[in-house]
Amino acid sequence: MSFENEWREWHRAREGYAGAEYGPAALESTNWLITEPAAVEGVPGLWALTGDGAIRGSELGASGAVVTLRGAETIRFGRRELRVFDRRGDLALRVFNPRRPQRERFSAIDAYPPREGWRIAAVFEPAQGEIITITAVDGRQHESEIAGRLRFELDGIPRSLVVTRNGQGALSAVFADGTNGIETYRFRFLTVEEPAPDGRAWIDFNRAYLPPCAFSDQYLCPQPPDENRYTSSIRAGERAVVLGG
Incomplete structure (x- = not known):
């Protein structure tokens, strides 16, 4: 399956999950x-x-x-x-x-067209016992051990992406960028493929997805740590929830 077709399958699955009866x-x-x-x-x-x-x-x-x-x-x-x-x-x-108006009106997830250029090469640097403070959307904070950092370049500038392990053991991140509040939701989530043994990795921003709190303000999503807040615009991945009339 081609890069674009794989992305479209992923996007269709995301929309099916988001609009499910008890999604x-x-x-x-x-x-x-x-x-x-x-x-x-x-x-x-x-x-x-x-x-x-x-x-x-x-x-x-x-x-x-x-x-x-x-x-x-x-x-x-x-x-x-x-x-x-x-x-x-x-x-x-x-x-x-399921009869919540926002679910009944859910129509789609608006997203940028997939571009292979947003699949960016990175190097994974594991962390040893490093703790950061995570702040949820309601202001509550907790300490979390990070898995490491992905080093990459964005617009020619060296950047890092702090990642943790989610409940399934996969590397995941919360990030913000220059499109937030204008073209996209206020921040987005991203799951990262497991790096190779030598640390080589890929960050596919085409798979950036909306957090649950984009669909309901009753979720208490974690916000991005400072290190994962970029001034550059990442025009890739999901943008916003689309509601029908």
């Missing part, structure tokens, strides 16, 4: 709970933390049924789906609604 555009609310039961908008019953890493719903219907959610467990009430969100030990109840 990122369906996130209606993120509800931080305490041990005292409280109502959650659009969902029956009362919800609270159990104190042992789970969320419990009570007074569910006339029978007063009780349910407990933990880990990857989900439950549906009508079309809404409830999931547990674990933020480093702090639990929230997330509500996904």
Whole structure:
């Protein structure tokens, strides 16, 4: 398959994921709970933390049924789906609604045409125990160990891209560039191919993709570290969510 066709397959898969019935555009609310039961908008019953890493719903219907959610467990009430969100030990109840207007109006993901010139050669330099501070969109910070840096050139200027390991073990980055807020969303995510044993690597900015918070402001995405903020414009990858009338 050609470079362009591979990209188009990737792009189609991204749009399918983004617009799925219970995909990122369906996130209606993120509800931080305490041990005292409280109502959650659009969902029956009362919800609270159990104190042992789970969320419990009570007074569910006339029978007063009780349910407990933990880990990857989900439950549906009508079309809404409830999931547990674990933020480093702090639990929230997330509500996904396929009828959320932004999901129903989701049409496409606008993206730049693929260009092989945006697949840039780099050298990977692993880091040993280096910690940086990551700030989420709501201002909360946490410390994260980085996997290393990718050294490359952008517009003839030496640059570096700080990468971490995601939950699947792949190298990933959050970056910002000169197109943000004008042509693209405020920042973007990028997964990087595993470098060769000698450190040779590629950064394919054609695969830059929108973070979940571009589809719903109920996500708490990490923002780019200072080192991954570029003044140059990277006109590659996904640009913005397209909503229909």
